[in-house]
Amino acid sequence: MAEVILNSVIKSFGTKRALDDVSMTVPDGSFVVLLGPTGAGKTTTLRLIAGLEAADQGEIRIGGKLVDGMTPAERNVAMVFQQYSLYPHLTVRENLAFPLKSPLLRTPAAEIVSKVNAVAEMLRISHKLDNKATALSGGEMQRVSIGRALVRNPQIYLMDEPLSSLDAKLRSDLRIELKNIQANSGATLLYVTHDQIEAMTMATHIGVLHEGRLVQFGSPRDVYERPVSLHAAQRLGQPRINVLPASLFPAAPRSAVSMGLRPEHIRQGAGEESFVNRVERLGDQTRLHLLFRGHPIVTVTDPHTALSEGDIVRIEPVDPLYFDADGMRCA
Known part of the structure; x- marks a missing residue:
């Protein structure tokens, strides 16, 4: 596992500035959640770290190594997408084993069997190993998708809203499982979501993104109790924070406009x-x-x-x- 550093990263798509001078450190062994609405720049951040996009300016380091210009395979990251990304003609066992059969990894056959069985047991899909992917429920397919990343030993796991298409009960169960897996393995994990409950319950650190800018980075408690801006304050809390004129109650600071x-x-x-x-x-x-x-x-x-x-x-x-x-x- 490795520390990931973004330093003054800028990325545009045409006239749209997707990331605007973003600097952030994902500590080794942390569970960092990027939180923000659609279009805030969360997925773009993951794709830049993974090497699926190239930054216009700035630099990205993984494990102390500058990765600009390196291919996704050379960066040794594992990514889980919102959609399941499984091979429908393969069994669960074959889907889980597929990343380990890469010529770059050269994983011995006995080790492949061991890792597949361990991950299947961890995700409670051992009884589905010989089922085709098309015979699985949505929750089971997403478990297999997550398992395809977990069988590897990458420098960092990148997850792009992997639970958003699941029902509430399964989302809650998988939140607990993912947090336990990360905590027990010591993995470095960068997770994208717009769901504040996922952010508060899983993260060791939260990065709040707004219109391509990182407005705050800190522990869930810090962001909740000491938000640096109204936008950061509104990203966490259920029910949402009440925003009122500062003059509605006495004792407001002179510069305050809203409370x-x-x-x-x-x-x-x-x-x-x-x-x-x-x-x-x-x-x-x-x-x-x-x-x-x-x-x-x-x-x-x-x-x-x-x-x-x-x-x-x-x-x-x-x-x-x-x-x-x-x-x-x-x-």
Whole structure:
């Protein structure tokens, strides 16, 4: 496994700047998640590291070695795509073994058998090894696709939204499995998603991308609790952070234009009156949809609250985040 460094990387497609002066270090043995909406530059970053695209400017190093100009095979990376990318005429066993039969790897036959069996057991598809890929469910096909990467021992695993096409239950199961695999193997893994739950539950580091720029890089807790900008603050949190005029409550810094209030950072029972628009009972928590001075606010409360639509509740902010006119965090 290896550290990956991007230094002032720029990539354009025609007049569209896909990556704009991106510098980032993926530490050896880390699970880094690139988070952002469609078009933020996440997949482009993976493709540049993999060697599927060439940067216009800047440099990329893997394991301390400058890889600009090297082919994907020479970079020794393993990539998992959103789509399954399996050979339909081959069995699961043959699909898993295929990367190991590359002339570059020259893997002995006994080692191929051992690695295929180990990965199949890890991903709980041992009973499917002799099935054709076309006979698998979507979740099983994605497990095989991930397994094709795991049988190798690359410098870094690159995964481009590998769980996005799966149902919620399977996504949740595979999130846990991937995190356990990465933690137990010490692999370096760079993972792309627009799903904040995947980012928060799996990552050791999160890189927030916005319109081709890396706006923040840090631990999930750092990005959540200390966002550098309004955009970074809005990428994490469920329900999403409430964005309100800074003047709505007292004590805002002079440079503040907007206030960010996490749902859990709203104290109830004190402060000013707010109208309850809707009550969402989710079992483990209850969400209150409030209207405060004409502004909608979402907060969380006791699962067994007696509050209902039309009630009045007093609220006050706790540890609000403030942002200036450019959306940058106020000191």
